[in-house]
Amino acid sequence: MIRECLHFLIEPAKKLKIRLKESRKKVKLDKKEPLLESQLFIMELARELNKICQRSNVLSHIWTGEDLWAPTVCRDFIMVEWSSELEKHVQPRSRSECERPEKRDWREQLLCMLESGGEGDMGAHRRIILDWSRQIRSSPEPSVWPGEPVLMMLDDLEFQWKRGRLPTLLPAMELVLLAVINGHAPIKGDVPKLWLQRTQSRRSVDALRYVPHGVWNWMCERAEEVFLDPDSAHADLLLSEGNTKMRCVPERGAQQRDMPCCPQRFTGWWCAVAQEGYTSGTHYWEVEVGDRDWRVGVACESAVRRGYRALNTHTGFFTLRLERGSELKALTVPPTALPRSLAPRTLGLFLDYDQGQLSFYDVDKRSHLYTFSHNFSERVFPVFGTVEVLRDLVIRPAHARQPCLCPGACLWT
Incomplete structure (x- = not known):
């Protein structure tokens, strides 16, 4: 009888006990790890x-x-x-x-x-x-x-x-x-x-991707004209009149076997270097590479260009390569694979010769891709390679670089 009379008190107490237990359990689950x-x-x-x-x-x-x-x-x-x-x-x-x-x-x-x-x-x-x-x-x-x-x-x-x-x-x-x-x-x-x-040098792959527009403008101020050297171009490469574009024409080499035999000409890989090399200072240039197959970077003056030797850091080439439109990699030894999602359409290169850094950027996203670190001891030349037969690989003119004009934080990237 008494129990039935106190039922209205016992049941709420049980429910309260259950709620308290659930509350403690929730607090325990939500509790953050202590800081180290x-x-x-x-x-x-x-x-x-x-x-x-x-x-x-x-x-x-x-x-x-x-x-x-x-x-x-x-x-x-x-x-x-x-x-x-x-x-x-x-x-x-x-x-x-x-x-x-x-x-x-x-x-x-x-x-x-x-x-x-x-x-x-x-x-x-x-x-x-x-x-x-x-x-x-x-x-x-x-x-x-x-x-x-x-x-x-x-x-x-x-x-x-x-x-x-x-x-x-x-x-x-x-x-x-x-x-x-x-x-x-x-x-x-x-x-x-x-x-x-x-x-961008201490962690070549995991470095900060985003480049603040103040730094981007500073790099763009070092933009300069780059022209292809016809005497270095593989016989199957067709260069434009201004030596800023090239594409692959496989039958061209068979038609022009009388081309002068220059020691600096590529005879294996479809590549060419720039007319001017660098031995000091900072330099920036941009290349429209497309989305199929290309290699871009710098080559040491003493690097062998004849035959089909591997074009990697051991042979004096510091390049990025997009292969078959799906494999983006830095040609180190062994190659360093990069996410395919990082493959750019327009590639920016910044060379700081004195600091021994060659950095690659996605121009459209203004983001960092990869940095080579090397103590350069000889002249280096911008190098370009393509197997495209329908689309030109294009070196952009210096005035094409567009600095960010936002007064504060960039609103367009």
């Missing part, structure tokens, strides 16, 4: 750089946790990429500073406590970065004006990250670091160049 030392350190570094570099608010997405990097990315950033670079800019401590016990703030104590979580090998690398940031804050000029080119690039990178074209704001963090390191340099415009060299 490397991730916390990146967040604090972003906060410090935001204080040092004027108008670098783009980094707020990092230190608030909105842009959270994977632990492996954080570790590579700290240990592989930046600790050795910043060590060059850290002044050695005086003896009194070394003997004085160091007072740690709560953030550093938290990082030290987390070292037992499997990332304790980062201590020395983290210390270098902390010493560098501490020296910047204690200098007579604790803040740095990055310059308008850098600010425009930061706005562009932030805009593309919000659009989903950038997985993280890591390139923005690197740009701010370079701006702070070179904060008192007389020419602020060198920072985009340094950023380009660093970003």
Whole structure:
């Protein structure tokens, strides 16, 4: 009887217990993994750089946790990429500073406590970065004006990250670091160049694809005319009058066996080189390659052009190749396969001879494809190859390069 009277209380209590249990289970499932030392350190570094570099608010997405990097990315950033670079800019401590016990703030104590979580090998690398940031804050000029080119690039990178074209704001963090390191340099415009060299060479395949339009404009300013050398062209290649176009005419070679025998002529592969080679400086040119079969890059002056030797880095050729319209690869040893989706219709090439970099870009998407790194020691020539019989491979004139005119973040890419 009493039980029946209290039934109206027992049943709601049971339901409440079930709901609480389900709620705890949901919270447990939704609970995020705790942050590791490397991730916390990146967040604090972003906060410090935001204080040092004027108008670098783009980094707020990092230190608030909105842009959270994977632990492996954080570790590579700290240990592989930046600790050795910043060590060059850290002044050695005086003896009194070394003997004085160091007072740690709560953030550093938290990082030290987390070292037992499997990332304790980062201590020395983290210390270098902390010493560098501490020296910047204690200098007579604790803040740095990055310059308008850098600010425009930061706005562009932030805009593309919000659009989903950038997985993280890591390139923005690197740009701010370079701006702070070179904060008192007389020419602020060198920072985009340094950023380009660093970003697109250290990871030839996995480097940042998107190129900020400020850097793109800087490359386009180095565009120059490139003309094919008729004396180097295979006998089956038909060159235009201006020596800027070529296509394959297989029966042409049989009809012109009386062509002069030049030592620089290709006799095996259907290729040709440019009239002018390079031994220094930066150079940019563009090629309309189509979507079937081509190879484009540079060739060393001593590279053998006769016969059917492999055209790869071991024989002095640094080229990209699209084969049968489906296989895009960098002709390294062994070849480096690239996603077919990256195959461009118009290919841009940027050669920095002194830095030993040859980079390839998709002109239409303004994105990076691949970078060769090599210490060039002789003259190199732009090289072109095709098996197309219906469509020309075209070297675009220098004035065809169109810089981006957007005042801030690029709205067209």
